[in-house]
Amino acid sequence: MPLQVEDIQGILLYGYGQLRHACFLLLGIIDGDAAKAWLGTLDIRNADFKPDEIHRCVNIAFTSAGLRRLGLSDEMVDEFSTEFREGMAGTEHRQRILGDTGESSPDKWRWGGPRNAEPHVLLMLYGRDEATLSVLLSEQRLRLASFGLQLIEQLDTSWLLHDKEHFGFRDGVSQTGIEGVHTRTSRGNTIPAGEFVLGYPNAYGQYTQRPLVSRDQDPGELLPQAPDDQRRHDLGMNGSYLVFRQLSQDVATFWQYCDEKTRRRDGAPNPEGRVRLASKMVGRWPSGTPLVRSPEKDDPAFTSDNEFLYYGSGDAHGLKCPIGAHIRRTNPRDSLEPDPGSDRSIEVGKRHRIIRRGRVYGTPVANSMEVTDIVAAGDVAGERGLHFLCFNTHIGRQFEFIQRTWVNNPGFDGLYDDDDPLIGDRGSGHGKTGGTFTIQADPIRTRVTGMPRFVQVRGAAYFFLPGLRALRFLVSVGR
Numbered sequence: 001m002p003l004q005v006e007d008i009q010g011i012l013l014y015g016y017g018q019l020r021h022a023c024f025l026l027l028g029i030i031d032g033d034a035a036k037a038w039l040g041t042l043d044i045r046n047a048d049f050k051p052d053e054i055h056r057c058v059n060i061a062f063t064s065a066g067l068r069r070l071g072l073s074d075e076m077v078d079e080f081s082t083e084f085r086e087g088m089a090g091t092e093h094r095q096r097i098l099g100d101t102g103e104s105s106p107d108k109w110r111w112g113g114p115r116n117a118e119p120h121v122l123l124m125l126y127g128r129d130e131a132t133l134s135v136l137l138s139e140q141r142l143r144l145a146s147f148g149l150q151l152i153e154q155l156d157t158s159w160l161l162h163d164k165e166h167f168g169f170r171d172g173v174s175q176t177g178i179e180g181v182h183t184r185t186s187r188g189n190t191i192p193a194g195e196f197v198l199g200y201p202n203a204y205g206q207y208t209q210r211p212l213v214s215r216d217q218d219p220g221e222l223l224p225q226a227p228d229d230q231r232r233h234d235l236g237m238n239g240s241y242l243v244f245r246q247l248s249q250d251v252a253t254f255w256q257y258c259d260e261k262t263r264r265r266d267g268a269p270n271p272e273g274r275v276r277l278a279s280k281m282v283g284r285w286p287s288g289t290p291l292v293r294s295p296e297k298d299d300p301a302f303t304s305d306n307e308f309l310y311y312g313s314g315d316a317h318g319l320k321c322p323i324g325a326h327i328r329r330t331n332p333r334d335s336l337e338p339d340p341g342s343d344r345s346i347e348v349g350k351r352h353r354i355i356r357r358g359r360v361y362g363t364p365v366a367n368s369m370e371v372t373d374i375v376a377a378g379d380v381a382g383e384r385g386l387h388f389l390c391f392n393t394h395i396g397r398q399f400e401f402i403q404r405t406w407v408n409n410p411g412f413d414g415l416y417d418d419d420d421p422l423i424g425d426r427g428s429g430h431g432k433t434g435g436t437f438t439i440q441a442d443p444i445r446t447r448v449t450g451m452p453r454f455v456q457v458r459g460a461a462y463f464f465l466p467g468l469r470a471l472r473f474l475v476s477v478g479r
């Protein structure tokens with residue numbers, strides 16, 4: 001079934017890479033009817049566009065509390081997934097599996113936690129240049145109060161040179177493609193639409209559970225009929241679940257750690273060793289070149305390469321890219337049981353993928369984004385990090401699975417005491433003080449220990465990104 005691109009919000013299928021300036025507004029709904037009137041005035045960008053033709057755009061998503069404020073009945077909200085309804089900070093169990101403990105625990109968050117005003121709406125604004133975004137932002141902000149909305153948080157973003165994140169590594173190289181939409185991604189990275197867009201067959205060939213309503217609940221027939229249920233209308237169709245985590249990065253501690261662990265016998269710094277260790281932790285060199293392609297040094301020929309496998313590229317044992325590296329954990333490609341190195345292994349991996357749509361925030365410690373300058377800059381004041389946004393249709397089987405079973409799992413793929421060296425929680429929930437990272441080598445592997453937590457959570461929430469017809473339905477509910 002072809003995707004109904006005109007009914008899907010643009011951010012789900014494309015990252016708006018050409019719209020470098022973005023801002024996220026978290027809003028509270030004070031007056032549901034006024035908020036519905038406001039929704040009716042918004043010009044929400046769908047996914048049917050040519051990148052050169054748009055200069056600014058708006059997309060929107062809601063928390064479960066937000067859907068209730070719009071007047072969705074308990075019966076309808078119950079149709080949404082448990083993870084979404086409970087929320088990211090909803091249960092202690094979820095906090096533990098996500099690693100949201102210690103300094104990252106929800107009661108310390110700036111937004112989305114139990115001590116913060118509850119966000120109901122996420123408004124995503126994008127502009128081609130700063131001036132365009134700033135006009136869009138002030139237009140939106142000016143209207144909020146008169147439509148019964150309260151601004152809870154304005155989350156600004158940045159764009160760093162060479163598409164890097166704050167530690168100094170190129171990000172966004174590996175993109176997950178959707179079957180029938182993205183034709184340039186490799187076979188292993190091209191996933192059935194239903195993994196990201198509700199209402200289409202997923203990696204099991206089935207329809208992921210999603211909100212359906214009875215015909216009576218949709219008297220205006222605004223929603224399409226559910227393809228797998230003749231009696232019900234599809235509120236989920238062409239929508240998705242959006243995971244939003246504000247992740248702050250401690251750049252100085254990250255590079256100090258890599259520096260200390262690679263000093264020469266006489267105590268002198270070892271700049272190449274430092275970059276090498278950090279690259280082993282990521283799985284790519286700062287330029288983006290994957291370690292499986294060039295394990296010994298950065299090679300500018302492969303900076304955008306995403307066609308590699310692990311077993312299939314001669315790295316079954318992690319001698320090129322360590323087993324525990326960030327990219328190998330978050331997308332093990334052909335390393336998964338039951339039959340690593342096979343097509344079946346890749347197919348299993350397709351059940352646990354996400355589409356990343358995040359943006360960096362905060363000023364860089366060095367504008368050049370070169371590692372030497374980042375290290376030389378040292379501890380620069382100010383907060384910086386990643387507004388991590390990703391899409392999936394089954395939060396438990398996709399985002400939460402990655403976070404629990406791969407990122408924070410000390411026993412990942414035969415390891416026994418390592419978590420993700422870049423973003424792992426260091427077992428902080430169990431009173432452990434530092435992480436371990438193993439670098440497989442022949443004849444003897446090396447291990448670095450006492451690794452602090454480099455990334456902390458400052459705010460987070462699960463949202464539902466509706467299709468455009470579903471949005472019209474939300475505007476009409478109870479009216």
Ligand code: HEM
Nearest residue numbers: 165169170171172173174247327330331386402403423455
């Ligand atoms: C501040 C936090 C983070 C930083 C600095 C970071 C950094 C990076 C970098 C440098 C890459 C390599 C570039 C690329 O392949 O596109 C990458 C890839 C990736 N990251 Fe992260 N990341 C962060 C958080 C996360 C989180 C929370 C998740 C999911 C739970 C995640 C999932 C992924 C995935 C799926 C890939 C692509 C792997 C592949 O397909 O090979 N990242 N990240």
